[in-house]
Amino acid sequence: MLARLADLDAALDAARGGGGEKYVARHHARGKLLPRERIELLLDRDAPFLELSPAAGWGTDFPTGASVVTGIGVVEGVECVIVANDPTVRGGAVNPYSLKKTQRAGEIAFANRLPMINLVESGGADLASQSEIFIPGGRVFRDLTRLSAARIPTVSVVFGTATAGGAYVPGMSDYTIMVRDRAKVFLAGPPLVKMATGEDADDESLGGAAMHAGTSGLADFLATDERDGLRLARQCVRRLNWRKHGPPPRTALPTAPKYDPEELLGIPGTDLRVPFDPREVLARILDGSEFDEFKPGYGTALVTGWAELHGYPVGVLANARGVLFSEEAQKAAQFIQLANVAGTPLLFLQNTTGYMVGTEYEQRGIIKHGALMINAVSNSTVPHLTVNLGASYGAGNYGMCGRAYDPRFLFTWPNAKSAVMGAAQLAGVLSIVARQAAQAKGRPYDADSDTAMRMMVEQQVESESGALFLSGRLFDDGVIDPRDTRTVLGLCLSAVHSAPVTGAAAGFGVFRM
Known part of the structure; x- marks a missing residue:
């Protein structure tokens, strides 16, 4: 078990490392916080944070952690689902695993009636994976509106870029906070606007925080910096007048187990x-x-x-x-x-x-x-x-x-x-079926090939289970x-x-x- 835990720790270290030292240092140099730092400041002092799916993407072509942090934490005494993009990983771009992870967070918020807080900084879809993201990705926006319809509040804090589909996260949240001179929310950035319409536009007039707070009305609150944005998010939660609908625990001080x-x-x-x-x-x-x-x-x-x-x-x-x-x-x-x-x-x-x-x-x-x-x-x-x-x-x-x-x-x-079954059993079943097929066709069955096939199948099932x-x-x-x-x-x-x-x-x- 300790050996397995060492493997788990390595995977979690990779997730916490984000895009690597170079990109983390560059992000900090810009005066910006990492996603877990934002979450820590958002939560009540010393409150626990139950991180969900931290190893998402492990063993795939995508980074472990899937460029997003999700979990449950206590904000102003209220348990909330929190989703925080990691901009140090490909600018927080959404890949197939970050999409699944975000959707799972939405499912948990809906099923358990938990307010949802999005800490947004994402360049939108990872375009190389768009065929796996675009069609199912629309569910994220549908889920936000369904949370709102179910009287489950949603809050977004935009720290940086929120482009294309990412713009709909603050657009469909009940409360939206943008950080001055940092947040950039638009369906299409200046290069795409130029290509689509011929218009020359700058970031601020196209989608800056001040514009959305004073002109478009998309921003409900304009934060002076990241910490102020998190303060405003806590303020929103404090004013929800939130109450649990389930019964409380039978005792406030439960007895610990007698065994270690x-x-x-x-x-x-x-x-x-x-x-x-x-x-x-x-x-x-x-x-x-x-x-x-x-x-x-x-x-x-x-x-x-x-x-x-x-x-x-x-x-x-x-x-x-x-x-x-x-x-x-x-x-x-x-x-x-x-x-x-x-x-x-x-x-x-x-x-x-x-x-x-x-x-x-x-x-x-x-x-x-x-x-x-x-x-x-x-x-x-x-x-x-x-x-x-x-x-x-x-x-x-x-x-x-x-x-x-x-x-x-x-x-x-x-x-x-x-x-579906143990590795040895699955390999054995395939062996029996192959032998029977050869016998039915009147062909000899190669024992050496059978041994090689069983070893290969066992190794594959063992690794995939x-x-x-x-x-x-x-x-x-x-x-x-x-x-x-x-x-x-x-x-x-x-x-x-x-x-x-x-x-x-x-x-x-x-x-x-």
């Missing part, structure tokens, strides 16, 4: 095929290490029960052995229904290889029982939080509320893997240090309670019994 969270580093083994008892994890993240287990003697490969985490009630579903059987699926469906009746958020701790296969299990109805569990997860309306502790393979990923099932937040431990690979492609909201699990989940539970917490009043789909 440092021990979380040693609970998963190096072989994900060897299960571990999730109660060992629960004892190190739940309030007072207290857990009221539900149906402890039935469907024992899945642990379910009630607890509190940072004072908030939660229902827990945690894989105790890798495989899910019919009993576990039925137990999960009943438990999810109970959580919806009680209006209790659900915490899914994944460590599963999927649903059991084989003649006996098919005859006993594993498909309909797995469908029962997936139906319950799909139609549950209480907030879902998911953490992949080890393995998340096959349909078990779906039943345990993987990304496709829209958990409010999903995080991954550095040792975790996720794929790792935590950093998946996080780099935004299939989670971040890879976290296991010791931070309790803190991260506490911040998430506080955030989800900004919105109402209600169960599935309309019920579920048809359960196959």
Whole structure:
């Protein structure tokens, strides 16, 4: 685990490094702040900041971090989603991964009823990637207007250039602040205006902060410098009169776990095929290490029960052995229904290889029982939080509320893997299919080629199922240090309670019994 954490630290260092020392120094020399410096000044003193998708773009042709910082932080006592462009990376240009990351931040703001603050400085789309950005990119602007329609406030502070599509971010925000002599907001800069219309225009008259504050009316506030812009953003949030719609924690001073969270580093083994008892994890993240287990003697490969985490009630579903059987699926469906009746958020701790296969299990109805569990997860309306502790393979990923099932937040431990199946199993299946195809055609099967194919497939699946690979492609909201699990989940539970917490009043789909 420590080795995996070292890999994670290297990825996070790359993200924090922005465009590199040269561009960071040039940015500072212009008297400008870096995105994380802007966020730090925006937040309340000593307030935590839960950064989201920090490794976005890892292992791709784009920079780690994807030229944008997103996360949840407290501003004037209000939890807000914050999006900050990093102008040291290609001028803050939007690439496919920064687009996905920004869109995910908007989804989180909408689902959890969190005000959204954009700290804008971007040259618009990375033109080399325009075919991947232009069409889906329009959703960012749609999402801003939907936040406003849902009475979820949006605030933009423009520190530098906001060109083309980037101009619509301040244009569609409820509150817009621009920094004097720095902000430049226009649909087309002077060169493009010259090409399109023949007009010679300068930056200030075309889109300067003073012009937008006094002539176009796009700017609601004109800041004297970056720090003043952040002060004005805090002022906007302070005047929102914001109130949470969910219930508060049951206790203001929750009891810490009785067991040392440092021990979380040693609970998963190096072989994900060897299960571990999730109660060992629960004892190190739940309030007072207290857990009221539900149906402890039935469907024992899945642990379910009630607890509190940072004072908030939660229902827990945690894989105790890798495989899910019919009993576990039925137990999960009943438990999810109970959580919806009680209006209790659900915490899914994944460590599963999927649903059991084989003649006996098919005859006993594993498909309909797995469908029962997936139906319950799909139609549950209480907030879902998911953490992949080890393995998340096959349909078990779906039943345990993987990304496709829209958990409010999903995080991954550095040792975790996720794929359609394990690397050895997938390579073996391809080998069997290839052998059968050769036999059907009456051709000999080359054993050496088979060995080479299996090795290649295993290596590919192994690399593509790792935590950093998946996080780099935004299939989670971040890879976290296991010791931070309790803190991260506490911040998430506080955030989800900004919105109402209600169960599935309309019920579920048809359960196959």
